[in-house]
Amino acid sequence: MARIHGRGQENSLNKWLLRCFKVSSLRFLKKEQGQKAITALKAMKTRVAA
Numbered sequence: 568m569a570r571i572h573g574r575g576q577e578n579s580l581n582k583w584l585l586r587c588f589k590v591s592s593l594r595f596l597k598k599e600q601g602q603k604a605i606t607a608l609k610a611m612k613t614r615v616a617a
Contacts, residue, residue, distance in 0.1 A: 588600050
């Protein structure tokens, strides 16, 4: 699987945040949303590694 680096990675994250949490950037997440986002990202990482 190809790795995304730099600005492309940040853009991908922001698109995912907008789709799932209705915020355009990490800095706009509230604490509760941030915790959910971290949990979801960890799950994605685990699925990719498997």
